[in-house]
Amino acid sequence: MSYLPFFVVAWILGVGLYGIVTSRHLVHQIICLIVVQSSTYVLLLGVGYVTGAVAPYFYDIPLHTPAVDPVVQALALTDVVVEAAVTALLLAFAIQAHKRFGTLDPHELVELKG
Amino acid sequence: MTPALRRGLFLVGIAGFLAFYLWGLTRLPGFGRYPGPYGFVINRIAVGETNATGVVSAVNFEYRGFDTVGEEFILFAAATGVATVLRHLRDEQEGGGSETVFGEPSSGTTDAVRLASLVFVGPVALFGWFLASHAQTSPSGGFQGGVVLATAFVLIYLAGQFLSFRRISPADLTDSVGSVGAAGFAAIGLTAVVLGFAYLYNFLPLGTVPGAVSSSGTIALISFFVGIEVAAAFILIVGELVEQTLLIRTAGRQS
């Protein structure tokens, strides 16, 4: 168990990149980019976890109860917002590209070459 | 590169890279053995210093508040970018004007879905409002609240009323509201500077009861502005996408 989450992180990163590289559809490629980014959430929350500790909310539990790291959770939240922002922008590019090229296959979206 | 060559090169590369990556990951302290100190220090001091019982919100809006300023402006820049890229171009005009996306007009959405969507608008909006205004106490905050609030507007659209969606949230207005939200956050920080403190210093009274709605000073206020900005940004993005789908006809090149 001790390193399982980190192996999962590496696996998610690997399949995400594989999806990007073999993709024939831009929207598919964007979704694979989301998968690549999801590996960072698992990694962030994985490194900040403490066995047997509670979530860092002290509303109804006493202070000084051992809690997991709140900082990585804040970082992961920022990360989620970044993901949403980048995805929205990429989708806008894809929609316009489809209008101009008539296809979403990255192999045919080549105006610039060489 | 041919697909086969690319796949070969990629597989060699990724095998090497993942081996390398795991070499580093397996030298971490191991899952569940976070060594600190940053998070533990924050857990110990946050409630006392800010009167916010949700420590993650305290980190997001106070200890690492400046990250959140940057994050809000990433969303702002992305929404501006979407509006830039999907703006009405010379060779496009509005046409069609069908009311639904998935299928032909009037056959796509059943009355049951419309009714259900409309019924949910109120509760969803209320829930979003609740989340945005309880950052300091519970696992919630401006960001989540803002997205949920935006969802309420999307539901109106799902009820088959795109034109009313646009009427309730015209692009100019959402743009302005979103910008005010983003600017509001940055301006709260600046208020502290004007008062002679460091940027983002929590200058409001913290309240006396940890976890109360009015506690924790600027944290609650910032969370509120973030909620407004996020909701407006999402409504703007969804609106632009829906408009593309429903209204724009292109006379552009097609190969």
Added chain:
Amino acid sequence: MVDQLPVLSVVVPLLVAAGIAACGWVLRPRRRLLDAIGIATCAGVVAMLAVLMTRVVRGDEVYWFAGFRPHHDIAIGIDFAAGSLSTGLACLAGVLVLSSMIFSWRYFDEVSTYFHSLMLTFLAGMVGFCLTGDVFDLFVWFELMGVSAYALTAYRPEERGPLQGALNFAITNSVGAYLMLSGIAVVYGRTGALNMAQIGASLSGHRPDGLVVVAFVLIISGLLIKSAIVPFQFWLADAHAVAPTPVCVLFSGVMVELGLYGIGRVYWSMFGDALGHRAAITSVLEVLGLATAVVGALFCFRERHIKRLLAFSTISHSGLFLTGIALLTPLGLTGAVVYVIGHALVKAALFLCVGIVLHRLGSVNESWLHGRGRQLRVTGLIFTVAAFGLADMPAFATWLGKGWIEDSGEALGQPWITVIFVAASILVGGAVFRVAGGVFYGIGDPPGEDPAMAAEADEETGETAAGRGHTPLSMLGPAAVLALGSLAVGLIPKLGNAVEAAVVRFQDEPTYNATVLHGIRVAHPVALSPPEPAVVTLPSLLTGFGSVAVSIALALVALYWRRLPVVRRGLEPGAGFAGVMRGLQSGVVNDYVTWIVFGLACIGGALALAVR
């Protein structure tokens, strides 16, 4: 209020960006007011950073947000650590954004508040990236910079090129950013810290293990992609060629260089002492840098699309800068810094001149433009002056910087650096002289036309519609000032000593850590290795003039190629090459990501073998 300068220089442009978006319906019909607000904001940021610059010469100024100072060496908030190098670079970014804003005074046909908002968030992202002392904050500003830049690249979505360029740019750089974030998470898992000084203090004094190497490689991978180092360089030419000209100025002049600054910042605050093995790190980064210099220069020389040609020259120069940093000596980094300043100014001037050509003649195709630029006398003159700067003509800051990197390399017993530097600068210089001579003076014959390249260049039509008959002063002015600025920087007396003092401070990790964590001002930082004097020597003067002469000769050969008696008609130089290069720069983002993965495996493997 002066204490607040670091934060104000980031927050003010952000607030103005949001403000003009909020007042969109008021400002849209009042174009001049909108332009004026944008220019005034940039000028204000430059002024604030200039004042800050005078304060940080004697040591870094540390600013703790919300007043959370470190307790017992543990940073609980975010800090800005403004040093001379970081403030100077931020100031350079401000100057370039200011000149682009002046240049685009009434430049675009249809404009909303979007362009100005995005330029200001871009500026804020760059300044924040330079000043921050927190590694996650670095990522946040990196992303703000990225998102603004992607959107600006696709500013003209009615054409195909910008969309492809923006997609390739956004996907490759996003992959880089996520790798960087993974690296930050890995190092956080060991140290439990995000402040760079604290991480450095926590990591140093232990034997480097896999975690340190992996974190280093992951963090710099995002930055290497941003700075277009081989084999991560493909996106750059696609994005630069299609972005609006005022935006190209920023991409080439400073965004790429910021990636390299980031490498220096993380190395000399977090990893320098922890990694050790300086020789190995020097070799790996130097190989990357020199390969980039050569590849960029070759692509540059064969290009006929002028914006793309300048983009490839940026790749080549990025490699030269990386080599300067990789030497890990005070003089090498001094050279890189001066080179970056000089290059930013001349490259910005060149792009602005191309913008004027596009405005007046509606094309960026070198073959088509041949001789047609004769009427643009002033533009031609500015372009020629800037071309001499790009070819590292003595007295320009570019020549000083390049010379110092070569000196430092020779002192380390690596004379091949000089050879490759001279070769790269001859090729790049030859390419820009060829453009200058052909387009503005009509010398020789139009260069051979590659049909695909011509089609690409023709896609690029005017960004402006009205007032094509003349060139407004708001376009010529910034170009002239920037070109002459590079010359002026080169002529500052004792420039080398001043920069070297700043560099020594930048490279002194313990001093940086003490300043950030304990607020100690160290008067005399310790140099990484005995600093060699940054002086001008006769050999470097001769090399400089020599390489410029060879560049001009090369340009003349290219222009008169078809009239050379010895050459069989129809023989085009480098024809065999073309297929290979076209195959590499394929425009397919799948290929680019494959190269990223493959390149990372190689870099990681090399460092792993060295440090293990």
Added chain:
Amino acid sequence: MTPAVPGALAAAAPLAAVTPYTVQPALMETLQVLLLILVAAGATVVALTRVPVRQAVALSAYGLLLAVLFLAFQAPDVTLSELVVGAVALPVLLLLALARVRRREK
């Protein structure tokens, strides 16, 4: 490798002991292992689904799985964000974009 944490800050060391507020560690660990394997499988399915519309639906399910995993990692805040963004907002954006693209292909 961490700097010494003196005085008042030192008490916050990780505890293996069970407090009244936590799930039994053994149960928790089983849950986490199960969820991690599901998430890894989910990522594989999303990346290898070639039809974008189906992929968007798979992404929504994957977002849901991630959200549950984050709950097991004691991160309710991130759970909520992942739920609203990963499982709802992003799939909606994707489906809208795909609807636009498909309309043209008709």
